[in-house]
Amino acid sequence: MTEELNLKELFSNFVKFNIRNKKLLLIFMTVGVLSVILFQKLKPPYYETKAICMSGISEYERQEQIEDLSQRTAIDLINHLKINIENQDFSQISKVLGVNNEIAATIKEIEAEQLYQQDMNEKFYALNKFEISLTVFDNTKISDVQSGLIYYFANNEFVQNYHERYLQSNANLIRDIEAEIQLLGTIRVEGAKNNLDVSSVNIVNGKDGEVVGNQIVLLSKLREELKVNRDLLNPLVYIQEFADVNQKEDDILTWGILGIFISYIIGMILSIIIEVK
Numbered sequence: 630m631t632e633e634l635n636l637k638e639l640f641s642n643f644v645k646f647n648i649r650n651k652k653l654l655l656i657f658m659t660v661g662v663l664s665v666i667l668f669q670k671l672k673p674p675y676y677e678t679k680a681i682c683m684s685g686i687s688e689y690e691r692q693e694q695i696e697d698l699s700q701r702t703a704i705d706l707i708n709h710l711k712i713n714i715e716n717q718d719f720s721q722i723s724k725v726l727g728v729n730n731e732i733a734a735t736i737k738e739i740e741a742e743q744l745y746q747q748d749m750n751e752k753f754y755a756l757n758k759f760e761i762s763l764t765v766f767d768n769t770k771i772s773d774v775q776s777g778l779i780y781y782f783a784n785n786e787f788v789q790n791y792h793e794r795y796l797q798s799n800a801n802l803i804r805d806i807e808a809e810i811q812l813l814g815t816i817r818v819e820g821a822k823n824n825l826d827v828s829s830v831n832i833v834n835g836k837d838g839e840v841v842g843n844q845i846v847l848l849s850k851l852r853e854e855l856k857v858n859r860d861l862l863n864p865l866v867y868i869q870e871f872a873d874v875n876q877k878e879d880d881i882l883t884w885g886i887l888g889i890f891i892s893y894i895i896g897m898i899l900s901i902i903i904e905v906k
Contacts (some may be wrong), residue, residue, distance in 0.1 A: 650900035654893060661892025665885050674877035675737050676768040678777070680761045681869040684782070685862030689791035699888065700743060700759045703865065707741035707761055707778070714739060715758070726777030727784070736774060738764040748871060763871055771871050782864035799859045806852045812844050 648652065686701035713721045714736055723733035740762045745753040761778070765771060782788055 641794055646897075646900070646904075650904075653818045653900055653903075654896040656890050657892040657896030657899075661832070665888040672785055672886055673766050675764050675766050675814035675875045676771075677762070677764050678771055678874050679763070680867055681758055682741075682761055683758045683866050683868060684864055685795075685858070685866070686791065686864060688858065688862055689723070689795040699755070700757065703760050703873055704741040704743060704781070706782065706788075707739065710739055710781075716890070725781050725784075726774070727780035728777045730898040732770050732773045732777070735765045735767040735770045736763070736898055737766055758868060760873075768874055769872065770879075775867070775871050779865055787866070788864045796859060799855050803852055803855050803859075806855075808846050810848050810852075813848075869878075 682703070684700055686702045686906045687699040690702075705748065710725070711726075713719075717734075719730050719733040722728075723730050724734065726733065742760050742762070743760045744760055746756055747753050763771065763774060765774065
């Protein structure tokens with residue numbers, strides 16, 4: 630009972646204190662809000678956009694990965710740019726992206742994150758895609774930064790060497806597969822002439838023993854997969870390019886609430902000092 634009375638008295642004194650000093654508190658809170666609004670209006674506006682990407686770097690490396698086409702290396706390369714951006718080292722940014730200093734200086738933030746999908750068992754597994762979040766001060770430079778990232782990956786020495794070796798080995802493998810297909814075709818023709826059963830071994834699948842392919846078909850399928858990867862699996866590929874945005878971002882609401890709170894605390898401290906005196 631005594632504790633309830635003490636709390637009631639404490640709350641009553643707090644309300645009375647605010648009523649006595651409401652003019653001073655309102656002045657401080659008004660100044661705080663106006664300061665936040667003025668700051669938000671005067672500071673450079675910025676724009677946020679995102680892109681969905683994938684990379685073939687893990688395929689170039691030909692290393693065993695937990696997931697197919699792991700995007701870890703590509704994500705790390707994007708996030709490595711944050712070091713120069715945070716240090717405002719625009720000359721280095723312009724160098725690695727192949728853009729001028731003006732475009733480099735417009736980048737406020739950049740970050741890449743792995744994309745995941747949830748299965749029916751509510752477990753998440755990594756996709757062979759990742760997302761790049763980009764914040765710039767000038768929305769007309771988004772396309773230039775987008776092209777700069779392509780340049781950045783294509784001219785990275787590690788990626789460049791692996792990509793060249795990958796293309797070369799792919800070309801050799803495609804050539805060998807085509808030679809094998811031609812040889813199997815010749816054997817079939819010769820076997821037919823001599824009434825020999827030299828047809829390719831059938832590969833069956835399913836309970837009913839359905840024929841789904843043979844050696845030539847499987848080799849052709851592998852060849853086409855290699856050709857598709859050769860043509861499309863670049864160091865950085867945009868599945869969905871950065872969206873064009875015209876609405877600038879601001880934090881007036883968040884900073885406004887924070888400004889009111891800080892201003893109230895300062896006003897309350899000053900009011901206590903005045904009353905004590």
